[in-house]
Amino acid sequence: MLEPTAIDALVLRAQAGDQEAFGALVMDFEWPVRAWITARCPAGADADDVAQTTFVEAFKNLGRYQVGSDFRTWLFTIARYQVMAELTRLRRLADYHERYFPHALWQELERRALMMDLRDDERLTALRDCLAALDDDDRALLTQRYSDEMPLRQMAQLRQRSEGAIKKSLFQLREQLHTCLIRRLRSEHP
Amino acid sequence: MTAADESMTPALAELWSQFLDGALEAGQAAELEALLRADPASARLAGEHYVEHRLLSLALQREAPGRFVTATLSRMAEEGRSFSQRVQQRLTPLQPTLVPAPAPRRRTPAWFAPTAAAALIAIITAGSLLYTHSTRPAQESAPATLVATLVVADHCVWRGTPRETGERLASGELELAAGTALVRCDGGAELLLSGAVAVRLESGGSAACSHGSVTVRAAKPVAGFILRTPVAEISDLGTEFAVTVGDGGITEVQVLEGGVEWRSRSAAAADPGTLLHQGQAVRVRSAEDRIGEPLPVTAVRLDAQLERIETGAPNAALISYDGFSYGFPTTISRRKDANGGTGWRSAWFRSQQSNDLVIDFTPDASLAMPDDLLPARGGRMELPSEPERPGTYREACMRLFAQPIAMARDGVRYVSLLVCRSAVASGPTHWWFRCMLTSEMVPDDRIGFGILSNGCPELMSHFGNSQAEQPIVDGRPYLFVFKLVTGRRSPDQAFLKVYGQHDAIDMHEPSSWTVAGVPCHFDGVLGSIHINNGTERAYSVDELRIGMTWQSVTPRRNTH
Numbered sequence: 001m002l003e004p005t006a007i008d009a010l011v012l013r014a015q016a017g018d019q020e021a022f023g024a025l026v027m028d029f030e031w032p033v034r035a036w037i038t039a040r041c042p043a044g045a046d047a048d049d050v051a052q053t054t055f056v057e058a059f060k061n062l063g064r065y066q067v068g069s070d071f072r073t074w075l076f077t078i079a080r081y082q083v084m085a086e087l088t089r090l091r092r093l094a095d096y097h098e099r100y101f102p103h104a105l106w107q108e109l110e111r112r113a114l115m116m117d118l119r120d121d122e123r124l125t126a127l128r129d130c131l132a133a134l135d136d137d138d139r140a141l142l143t144q145r146y147s148d149e150m151p152l153r154q155m156a157q158l159r160q161r162s163e164g165a166i167k168k169s170l171f172q173l174r175e176q177l178h179t180c181l182i183r184r185l186r187s188e189h190p
Numbered sequence: 191m192t193a194a195d196e197s198m199t200p201a202l203a204e205l206w207s208q209f210l211d212g213a214l215e216a217g218q219a220a221e222l223e224a225l226l227r228a229d230p231a232s233a234r235l236a237g238e239h240y241v242e243h244r245l246l247s248l249a250l251q252r253e254a255p256g257r258f259v260t261a262t263l264s265r266m267a268e269e270g271r272s273f274s275q276r277v278q279q280r281l282t283p284l285q286p287t288l289v290p291a292p293a294p295r296r297r298t299p300a301w302f303a304p305t306a307a308a309a310l311i312a313i314i315t316a317g318s319l320l321y322t323h324s325t326r327p328a329q330e331s332a333p334a335t336l337v338a339t340l341v342v343a344d345h346c347v348w349r350g351t352p353r354e355t356g357e358r359l360a361s362g363e364l365e366l367a368a369g370t371a372l373v374r375c376d377g378g379a380e381l382l383l384s385g386a387v388a389v390r391l392e393s394g395g396s397a398a399c400s401h402g403s404v405t406v407r408a409a410k411p412v413a414g415f416i417l418r419t420p421v422a423e424i425s426d427l428g429t430e431f432a433v434t435v436g437d438g439g440i441t442e443v444q445v446l447e448g449g450v451e452w453r454s455r456s457a458a459a460a461d462p463g464t465l466l467h468q469g470q471a472v473r474v475r476s477a478e479d480r481i482g483e484p485l486p487v488t489a490v491r492l493d494a495q496l497e498r499i500e501t502g503a504p505n506a507a508l509i510s511y512d513g514f515s516y517g518f519p520t521t522i523s524r525r526k527d528a529n530g531g532t533g534w535r536s537a538w539f540r541s542q543q544s545n546d547l548v549i550d551f552t553p554d555a556s557l558a559m560p561d562d563l564l565p566a567r568g569g570r571m572e573l574p575s576e577p578e579r580p581g582t583y584r585e586a587c588m589r590l591f592a593q594p595i596a597m598a599r600d601g602v603r604y605v606s607l608l609v610c611r612s613a614v615a616s617g618p619t620h621w622w623f624r625c626m627l628t629s630e631m632v633p634d635d636r637i638g639f640g641i642l643s644n645g646c647p648e649l650m651s652h653f654g655n656s657q658a659e660q661p662i663v664d665g666r667p668y669l670f671v672f673k674l675v676t677g678r679r680s681p682d683q684a685f686l687k688v689y690g691q692h693d694a695i696d697m698h699e700p701s702s703w704t705v706a707g708v709p710c711h712f713d714g715v716l717g718s719i720h721i722n723n724g725t726e727r728a729y730s731v732d733e734l735r736i737g738m739t740w741q742s743v744t745p746r747r748n749t750h
Contacts, residue, residue, distance in 0.1 A: 022263075041244070052262045088448065114427070123241070143252075167207065170211060
């Protein structure tokens with residue numbers, strides 16, 4: 001991450017119309033912003049679109065940012081607006097509610113969207129480390145589920161296992177990653 | 191110990207796993223809901239696990255390095271280019287130019303193969319510099335920007351310029367002496383103004399209120415709407431809130447749903463402000479007041495206020511109507527006997543009023559109106575296919591309406607028409623349909639809507655066309671509602687909303703349109719309607735209405 005003085009120097013250049021400088025800011029804040037937004041958007045929301053909109057809004061309003069104040073906080077205030085707006089949009093989207101999403105979890109996401117806890121990029125980094133420590137077959141299983149969004153039935157057919165076995169593997173892998181994540185975060189912030 | 195350190199009970203863990211895998215059955219969903227509701231600690235723990243679940247998707251996302259940055263910068267450049275096009279258009283008012291339709295807003299990121307960053311930066315710099323540096327001079331020299339639409343006006347007495355329902359509103363002062371008005375900002379927020387109130391529309395995403403009462407509701411995924419008063423700035427966080435500004439600028443903020451953030455006007459821009467949640471209210475007495483005084487919430491929800499509004503009898507604003515209740519299956523132009531309905535200067539004819547071209551109807555068989563609306567009665571007009579005829583189109587069925595539309599005057603017109611495309615084609619190509627408002631003197635001056643051969647609804651004018659992405663289904667009736675905003679100094683623009691039979695019809699003008707047309711400028715006088723189709727696909731049309739309000743062309747069952 002860039003130092004605050006380096007960030008402000010880029011902001012000053014971007015305010016003067018230097019596109020390359022803003023590109024450098026996007027590069028520096030890409031993962032913190034994407035992680036923070038993804039962690040607060042339910043499945044079905046386009047978190048990357050919200051993240052892009054955040055940067056576009058930041059660029060449009062760059063003139064309002066006062067150099068010397070905290071750019072990270074300012075940027076995440078915009079991200080918070082965008083996430084709240086996305087949650088409101090989804091809440092009003094009739095077809096979104098055709099799929100089940102626990103009301104209490106929804107309220108929890110809204111509560112988190114109002115909190116300025118900015119450590120999700122640390123979690124993401126730790127999670128990547130934990131994923132790297134898995135064996136290849138386990139990582140491939142998670143990739144099919146989370147990246148390829150493959151239905152359980154198809155995964156079961158592909159691996160010649162029952163759906164129940166696939167569910168159980170996913171459950172165990174999530175538990176394993178959770179434990180790994182807690183351990184890594186605790187070692188960084190004892 | 192944090193929530194993340196805790197463990198789920200076996201029962202919760204089992205249900206949770208099923209939920210994450212999308213395999214939860216109805217009974218299990220109720221059980222999970224009950225467990226999370228009963229124990230806030232479980233809900234927080236579920237929140238922690240859900241964060242991990244979502245981050246896992248991000249961590250496993252397959253993407254080339256730098257794609258997000260490239261796509262973001264590309265989008266900025268794209269928005270910058272559209273902005274500069276709009277500026278150029280405003281700087282050359284009343285000069286017809288062909289303006290390309292704006293690119294549709296993408297919900298998904300515009301991922302594309304990464305290119306060298308330096309090359310991309312060079313490409314986008316031109317657009318972005320215009321974006322950054324053209325803003326001020328353009329705003330100073332160009333006519334005011336259109337930022338909102340007046341959706342409802344109930345017994346309104348305006349100070350200054352009188353306003354018309356459906357009118358596009360420019361940035362600037364809007365002062366109501368009495369009545370109730372619903373203003374929909376282009377950024378998505380809706381402002382309900384009640385009684386004596388003065389606001390200044392600043393942009394599609396912000397306004398200032400100097401006195402009176404405003405209720406604000408966010409409606410779209412945009413940056414938080416900002417309402418400024420003399421003493422405070424209130425930022426919407428996806429919510430509904432009411433603001434009253436009294437003497438000396440004393441401001442009361444009441445949150446009716448969601449949350450807002452407020453800060454006093456003297457606070458620094460970096461000040462994070464104070465959050466107010468649903469059911470909370472505060473009175474801010476001065477620009478230096480950073481704490482505010484708690485209040486009970488007494489404001490009425492926006493929908494409840496709207497329900498009290500009388501929008502007037504729809505027929506009062508209806509200018510022309512034809513339900514096609516003709517007792518004969520065919521006639522010819524020369525007979526001039528297809529002259530039913532009200533608000534017309536001629537009978538139906540094809541191309542010329544005195545020729546022998548046939549006009550077809552089906553007596554006593556209407557198309558089905560959408561469920562919410564008054565049912566159609568009588569017959570319908572037919573536009574058969576003519577596969578044996580060379581050429582691409584049939585001669586249009588035309589009619590002159592009693593109140594021509596002067597495009598150079600400020601005004602709003604709505605046209606609604608039921609349209610059904612035959613499920614059967616008689617050839618492979620020419621399947622389109624058009625309904626155009628046309629000048630009697632200059633036939634090229636025309637604007638209207640239609641259906642492309644691929645089934646997608648479309649807005650058309652000689653300035654350029656815009657089309658929807660979703661096609662209609664053949665054999666089913668659709669209600670097309672067309673809005674035309676005309677202006678002396680502001681651009682003319684058309685909008686189209688298409689409803690299927692079982693779609694809910696908006697009570698007021700909708701917040702999103704199926705297609706929004708290209709802003710353009712032309713001064714013609716539109717005096718006739720032309721309806722025609724390609725030679726290889728038949729259409730039926732019914733219930734043609736031209737009116738001055740949304741309600742006049744979408745008469746609801748319960749209004750009669």
